[in-house]
Amino acid sequence: MTERSPSPPANRIIPVADWRQSGARVAETLPLIPAQGQLRDRLHRPLRDLRISVTDRCNFRCSYCMPKEVFDKNYPYLPHASLLSFEEITRVAAQFLAHGVRKIRLTGGEPLLRKNLEHLIEMLAALRTPDGLPPDLTLTTNGSLLARKAPALRQAGLQRVTVSLDGLDDAVFRRMNDVDFPVADVLAGIEAARDAGLGAHGGLKVNMVVKRGTNEHEILPMARYFRGRGVTLRFIEYMDVGATNGWCMDEVLPSAQVIDLLKTEFPLVPLEAAAPGETAQRWGYANPAGEWDPALGEVGVISSVTQAFCHDCNRARLSTEGQVYLCLFASQGHDLRGLLRSGASDAELASAIGHIWQGRSDRYSELRASLPAEATAPANVSRRVEMSYIGG
Numbered sequence: 001m002t003e004r005s006p007s008p009p010a011n012r013i014i015p016v017a018d019w020r021q022s023g024a025r026v027a028e029t030l031p032l033i034p035a036q037g038q039l040r041d042r043l044h045r046p047l048r049d050l051r052i053s054v055t056d057r058c059n060f061r062c063s064y065c066m067p068k069e070v071f072d073k074n075y076p077y078l079p080h081a082s083l084l085s086f087e088e089i090t091r092v093a094a095q096f097l098a099h100g101v102r103k104i105r106l107t108g109g110e111p112l113l114r115k116n117l118e119h120l121i122e123m124l125a126a127l128r129t130p131d132g133l134p135p136d137l138t139l140t141t142n143g144s145l146l147a148r149k150a151p152a153l154r155q156a157g158l159q160r161v162t163v164s165l166d167g168l169d170d171a172v173f174r175r176m177n178d179v180d181f182p183v184a185d186v187l188a189g190i191e192a193a194r195d196a197g198l199g200a201h202g203g204l205k206v207n208m209v210v211k212r213g214t215n216e217h218e219i220l221p222m223a224r225y226f227r228g229r230g231v232t233l234r235f236i237e238y239m240d241v242g243a244t245n246g247w248c249m250d251e252v253l254p255s256a257q258v259i260d261l262l263k264t265e266f267p268l269v270p271l272e273a274a275a276p277g278e279t280a281q282r283w284g285y286a287n288p289a290g291e292w293d294p295a296l297g298e299v300g301v302i303s304s305v306t307q308a309f310c311h312d313c314n315r316a317r318l319s320t321e322g323q324v325y326l327c328l329f330a331s332q333g334h335d336l337r338g339l340l341r342s343g344a345s346d347a348e349l350a351s352a353i354g355h356i357w358q359g360r361s362d363r364y365s366e367l368r369a370s371l372p373a374e375a376t377a378p379a380n381v382s383r384r385v386e387m388s389y390i391g392g
């Protein structure tokens with residue numbers, strides 16, 4: 001396998017356009033939609049999953065997400081007053097739950113950089129679905145602060161955690177995070193999460209973004225390391241999200257090839273999806289009889305580029321400053337902060353969410369394959385929102 005430059009060449013890094021003023025106002029004159037847990041969008045997809053970005057800042061500079069040529073000291077991060085407060089986030093989340101959301105994932109930026117995040121977790125964990133159930137509460141982190149914070153997060157009510165880790169080789173990992181962060185500290189964070197009880201019922205996951213030419217030689221070492229350790233490892237195809245990372249198809253390693261590679265060393269059997277709308281295709285490590293051995297665990301692939309899963313996407317994203325995005329590849333959100341801060345009632349908030357979801361028809365990843373190359377070229381997508389802003 002060839003070693004290519006770990007970062008896109010500087011001339012492929014695209015300066016970010018400021019898309020953040022463009023949140024559509026939610027019309028105030030529309031009929032009220034009560035929250036009855038029955039929402040469907042225009043493609044009949046229900047609303048089940050809410051991802052909440054709690055900060056647009058991160059302490060890593062992964063070139064595929066926040067390349068340091070763009071996200072440098074002059075980058076205009078959101079001022080504190082723009083961020084939704086914990087009370088505002090909780091109010092919005094309560095209305096999403098009333099509309100049918102079951103799962104809440106905190107993300108960012110790096111969510112563990114948000115001060116007192118455990119207070120927000122406590123507030124969200126106290127919410128209930130219309131059936132009286134607590135939300136399935138999880139968090140995605142780069143793991144850098146996890147060793148220190150895992151016990152407090154668990155105690156606050158966090159149930160599960162997903163850690164992003166792009167390789168086991170220290171030099172490769174340091175290059176990919178581009179801030180020289182050692183892999184040992186992330187591995188210690190994963191152990192701390194397990195010790196704190198965040199790994200119960202398969203709750204501990206590790207996500208590895210695979211970039212062809214950069215870290216595909218880490219696929220097998222990662223699988224060897226996490227197999228049988230109670231950690232579900234998932235390989236994510238490098239996506240054309242945002243407009244700054246200089247994405248090109250050559251650097252995408254199709255998930256099918258990842259599975260073929262894994263099968264050269266481990267017998268695998270396909271597993272059913274754990275929940276409707278699940279992003280990962282699951283594979284179980286098999287025993288010599290060819291049956292899934294739960295003690296060995298499972299791996300997964302998230303094939304966002306080569307096998308789009310828009311048809312059952314049930315996710316909404318709430319940005320750090322309170323805009324609802326209906327697709328990772330959207331260029332415009334729907335502003336809820338304006339409503340929150342102008343005294344809207346819970347019923348009005350719920351209704352706004354209802355109208356936003358009912359109007360949704362996004363399915364970018366499915367359309368991508370049929371789009372002409374120039375439609376996805378960096379020059380034409382400079383208004384597409386960054387992942388660090390709406391959350392991964």
Ligand code: SAM
Nearest residue numbers: 064065108109110140141142164207238239392
């Ligand atoms: N800082 C947290 C973390 O590292 O997990 C949460 C935010 S991060 C944006 C969420 C996930 O998105 C990470 O697993 C990251 O690797 C993934 N991600 C970011 N840019 C990506 C891209 N272009 N393609 C695929 N995955 C990407």
